[in-house]
Amino acid sequence: MHVPSIDVAILTEDRYVTPDRNDWYQAQIAREEDLVADALAALGLRVGRRSWADPDMDWSQCRCALFRSTWDYFDRYAEFSSWLDRVAGQTRLFNAAELIRWNVDKRYLGDLQDKGVSIVPTRFVARGEVVSLADIMDAQGWDEVVFKPVVSGAARLTHRVGRATLSAHEAVFARCAADENMMVQAFEPAILSTGEVSVIVIGGRTTHAIRKTPRAGDFRVQDDHGGTVHAHAPAEDERWFAEAAVAACPVAPAYARVDFVRSADGVLRLMELELVEPELFFRFHPPAAAELAHVLAEKLR
Template sequence: MDVVVLTDKRYLGPSLGHGDPMEGYIDNLLTEDRLVMEALETCGLTVDRRAWCDTRMDWSLTKSALFRTTWDYFDRWDAFSPWLHRVQGQTRLFNAAPIVHWNLDKHYLQDLEQQGVKVVPTAFIRRQSFLPLFELMAQRGWSDVVIKPAIAGAAVDTYRVTRAGEVVTLSPEPPSTGDSESLWDALLAKQDMLVQPFLPHVIESGEKSLIWIDGEVTHGVLKRAKSGDFRVQDDHGGTVAPLSVTQTDKDLTQDIMTKCLQHCASQGWEAPLYARVDLMRNEESEWLVSELEMVEPELWFRFHPEAAQTLAQAIKARLATSA
């Protein structure tokens, strides 16, 4: 086997009734994986699709494994982390295991900033620090913030907290009752957290995502939140549409990725094969990196199928050099 496309076991033969609210979501991710597999097969590679947690799989029997829709890793971290450490010694991973380990934790934003990448200002708070949220906001001069876990995806445990005098607004409403400080304490008790100033332009301009594959900016999308929300993910009612990528977009993305590659090289890591650069605009109209996803980012091949072919050709080339 040349390539195993990695997924979440929930996405192997999912059975949904017509009209199920998850139907479109599942259809999209299955389409994305199909496009990748077809592109790999077109390149003459043998391909399979498996759940990362498949206990029957002997990973030494495949030349490589490609992270795609492994979107349960943060819910199953206690299983995923040891699996990753074990499998990295049995087959080649795309992206490479050191990059995956680094990029799983959003502390990577600090490394990017040290390389000169402009990122959304971020306070990193270690688990069980029990630093009062409003005290931190006052220290930073922030009255409107987004809080999120250091290891997570799909806006899980992500909230907007706004303070105007004695009036505090929390969005979305948390599953359990309590004020924002109680929520903050509960989240911080179980995981490292990030605090970032809320950037109002995300409501007006949305979030840009530029797709980078093996040195090329192939395409992009524009994500917008639904009315009354700030989360742009389609999991939460957001919308996504193809982006007309400008030369400015390409130049900015290439500059960010050049600095990312410099960091990877300084660590002795293999260069990433793919990345998604998420950008938000600040009040000075600068585009800042909100996230740089290099583990299992949604790459929206359904909007630009040619990019799946670019990815497949790059995988074939890398496998050839290691043969």
């Protein structure tokens, strides 16, 4: 009987296979993944870290693979997509390949809205569609927007545009829309004041939350763009909102990060539902790493 050599392969990318712990960013990645690896090992599971793009890896030699810091997938999307097709037939993936495919294209927001999840008002623009930002803003009654590709991450090609800067961004938007599917969202001013809340949901249940705020003069909340992460005790409506968004997924995810903003009118609006490789901020609540380990162990039984 064939016995895989690894129970759980923690998936990273080439840059982070051997993290430089003297670099704050890579040390943070290592700490997050160490918490998961240690929790899995404590349950008697054999753990290894592998780059998803490792050409020498035999994925049939692991019982499952857990997406973590695969943060180059959107820059190598054709290669990643082919890899996903192949590996899904060789081992179990968490989250499942079906969920990954659905979630990498942010048009999933429309699916969630159809199921009653409140999202930030969004207009999707198909590749090659001829429409200007001014047309969209006029039609929707928006004075300030953010546009970005539907397949993206780390604020790639993400621009904030107001009426005063509209003419300077039209050409950029046109070039982007000629090359790939795009999305235009109403800008939520609350991002600048109270920030974006991220609720982490493991096995369908909220474990913890954080709040991200941008640095002065910016709107991007990611810490690699100067944003700041704060501990956050989720309110009851925030827990309910996050868990309802996860429950609306086509397949139940093992883990999810639900990013949303509380608008000026008090309404919670989903910004993104991260199911592929979200940072889960275990360093703010280490027991959540143990919770994820238990969910994986249960699924492997």
